[in-house]
Amino acid sequence: MSIWWSLHLRREAASVPLARRLLLGTMETAGVDPDISFDLSVALSEACANAVEHGGGALEETEAYHVTAYLDGDRCRIEVTDSGPGFPPATVARRRPSLAENGRGLHLIAELADHVRLRNRPGRGASVTFDKMLKWRDDALLKVS
Numbered sequence: 001m002s003i004w005w006s007l008h009l010r011r012e013a014a015s016v017p018l019a020r021r022l023l024l025g026t027m028e029t030a031g032v033d034p035d036i037s038f039d040l041s042v043a044l045s046e047a048c049a050n051a052v053e054h055g056g057g058a059l060e061e062t063e064a065y066h067v068t069a070y071l072d073g074d075r076c077r078i079e080v081t082d083s084g085p086g087f088p089p090a091t092v093a094r095r096r097p098s099l100a101e102n103g104r105g106l107h108l109i110a111e112l113a114d115h116v117r118l119r120n121r122p123g124r125g126a127s128v129t130f131d132k133m134l135k136w137r138d139d140a141l142l143k144v145s
Contacts, residue, residue: 003030006068009048011056011082016048019067023078030071031140039112040076040132044069046105047080047128055082055125074134081127086120 003026009015020041027037044067051065065082106128110116113130120126 033135055084
Protein backbone atom coordinates (compact mmCIF):
# COMPACT_ATOMS: atom_id res chain seq x y z
CA MET A 1 0.00 0.00 0.00
CA SER A 2 1.25 3.44 -0.88
CA ILE A 3 -0.41 6.82 -0.35
CA TRP A 4 1.10 10.25 -0.85
CA TRP A 5 -0.18 13.80 -0.87
CA SER A 6 1.35 17.23 -1.16
CA LEU A 7 0.14 20.62 0.03
CA HIS A 8 1.13 24.14 -0.96
CA LEU A 9 0.18 26.27 2.07
CA ARG A 10 0.28 29.96 2.89
CA ARG A 11 2.51 30.88 5.81
CA GLU A 12 -0.43 31.51 8.11
CA ALA A 13 -1.14 29.99 11.51
CA ALA A 14 -4.42 28.49 10.23
CA SER A 15 -2.48 26.24 7.83
CA VAL A 16 -0.94 24.23 10.69
CA PRO A 17 -4.13 22.52 11.93
CA LEU A 18 -5.23 22.03 8.32
CA ALA A 19 -2.10 19.97 7.54
CA ARG A 20 -2.42 18.10 10.84
CA ARG A 21 -6.07 17.17 10.22
CA LEU A 22 -5.32 15.96 6.70
CA LEU A 23 -2.54 13.72 8.03
CA LEU A 24 -4.72 12.36 10.85
CA GLY A 25 -7.59 11.70 8.43
CA THR A 26 -5.31 9.88 6.01
CA MET A 27 -3.87 7.71 8.76
CA GLU A 28 -7.27 6.96 10.29
CA THR A 29 -8.62 5.89 6.89
CA ALA A 30 -5.56 3.76 6.16
CA GLY A 31 -5.77 2.05 9.57
CA VAL A 32 -2.59 3.34 11.23
CA ASP A 33 -2.35 2.84 15.00
CA PRO A 34 -3.68 5.99 16.76
CA ASP A 35 -0.53 6.42 18.90
CA ILE A 36 1.69 6.49 15.80
CA SER A 37 -0.74 8.88 14.08
CA PHE A 38 -0.68 11.19 17.08
CA ASP A 39 3.14 11.25 17.24
CA LEU A 40 3.40 12.08 13.55
CA SER A 41 0.70 14.73 13.75
CA VAL A 42 2.48 16.52 16.60
CA ALA A 43 5.79 16.35 14.72
CA LEU A 44 4.09 17.70 11.59
CA SER A 45 2.51 20.53 13.58
CA GLU A 46 5.93 21.53 14.94
CA ALA A 47 7.52 21.47 11.49
CA CYS A 48 4.66 23.52 9.99
CA ALA A 49 4.76 26.03 12.85
CA ASN A 50 8.49 26.49 12.21
CA ALA A 51 7.84 27.09 8.50
CA VAL A 52 5.11 29.62 9.31
CA GLU A 53 7.30 31.48 11.81
CA HIS A 54 10.73 31.29 10.15
CA GLY A 55 10.18 30.17 6.56
CA GLY A 56 9.78 33.39 4.66
CA GLY A 57 11.62 36.39 3.40
CA ALA A 58 10.97 39.67 1.69
CA LEU A 59 9.79 38.26 -1.64
CA GLU A 60 6.19 37.34 -2.38
CA GLU A 61 7.03 33.72 -3.27
CA THR A 62 8.25 33.17 0.29
CA GLU A 63 4.70 33.45 1.61
CA ALA A 64 4.11 29.72 1.14
CA TYR A 65 5.55 26.43 2.29
CA HIS A 66 5.09 22.83 1.19
CA VAL A 67 4.16 19.64 3.01
CA THR A 68 4.46 16.20 1.45
CA ALA A 69 3.48 12.98 3.21
CA TYR A 70 4.23 9.45 2.02
CA LEU A 71 2.77 6.32 3.55
CA ASP A 72 4.69 3.59 1.81
CA GLY A 73 4.57 0.04 3.09
CA ASP A 74 5.31 0.12 6.79
CA ARG A 75 6.88 3.59 6.86
CA CYS A 76 5.67 7.17 6.80
CA ARG A 77 7.89 10.01 5.56
CA ILE A 78 6.91 13.65 5.92
CA GLU A 79 8.75 16.60 4.44
CA VAL A 80 8.11 20.27 5.20
CA THR A 81 9.92 22.74 2.94
CA ASP A 82 10.00 26.52 3.11
CA SER A 83 11.64 29.44 1.29
CA GLY A 84 13.19 31.11 4.31
CA PRO A 85 16.79 31.76 5.28
CA GLY A 86 17.44 28.19 6.41
CA PHE A 87 18.56 26.81 9.74
CA PRO A 88 21.37 28.53 11.61
CA PRO A 89 24.40 26.18 11.78
CA ALA A 90 24.08 25.96 15.59
CA THR A 91 20.50 24.67 15.24
CA VAL A 92 21.49 21.91 12.84
CA ALA A 93 24.45 20.86 15.02
CA ARG A 94 22.60 20.96 18.37
CA ARG A 95 21.35 17.55 19.48
CA ARG A 96 19.75 18.40 22.81
CA PRO A 97 17.05 20.88 23.71
CA SER A 98 18.02 24.30 24.91
CA LEU A 99 16.48 25.92 27.95
CA ALA A 100 15.23 28.78 25.78
CA GLU A 101 11.50 29.39 25.54
CA ASN A 102 11.64 28.86 21.76
CA GLY A 103 13.60 26.40 19.66
CA ARG A 104 12.51 23.08 21.12
CA GLY A 105 10.33 22.05 18.17
CA LEU A 106 13.10 20.31 16.25
CA HIS A 107 14.06 18.34 19.35
CA LEU A 108 10.42 17.30 19.80
CA ILE A 109 10.28 16.15 16.17
CA ALA A 110 13.43 14.10 16.76
CA GLU A 111 11.88 12.48 19.84
CA LEU A 112 8.64 11.57 18.04
CA ALA A 113 10.13 10.31 14.77
CA ASP A 114 12.55 7.47 14.04
CA HIS A 115 14.80 9.52 11.77
CA VAL A 116 15.05 13.28 11.11
CA ARG A 117 17.00 15.13 8.44
CA LEU A 118 17.44 18.90 8.39
CA ARG A 119 18.59 20.36 5.11
CA ASN A 120 19.50 23.89 4.17
CA ARG A 121 18.94 24.74 0.54
CA PRO A 122 21.07 27.86 -0.07
CA GLY A 123 18.95 30.64 -1.52
CA ARG A 124 15.83 28.44 -1.48
CA GLY A 125 15.06 27.80 2.17
CA ALA A 126 15.16 24.71 4.34
CA SER A 127 13.47 21.36 4.74
CA VAL A 128 12.70 19.04 7.62
CA THR A 129 12.18 15.41 6.67
CA PHE A 130 11.19 12.79 9.22
CA ASP A 131 10.32 9.11 9.09
CA LYS A 132 8.48 6.77 11.41
CA MET A 133 7.71 3.08 11.18
CA LEU A 134 3.98 2.44 11.07
CA LYS A 135 1.93 0.10 13.21
CA TRP A 136 -1.52 -0.91 12.05
CA ARG A 137 -4.85 -1.40 13.77
CA ASP A 138 -6.19 -4.95 13.63
CA ASP A 139 -9.11 -3.77 11.48
CA ALA A 140 -6.94 -1.77 9.03
CA LEU A 141 -8.29 -1.91 5.50
CA LEU A 142 -5.05 -0.83 3.83
CA LYS A 143 -2.60 -2.78 6.01
CA VAL A 144 0.66 -3.84 4.40
CA SER A 145 0.33 -7.45 3.25
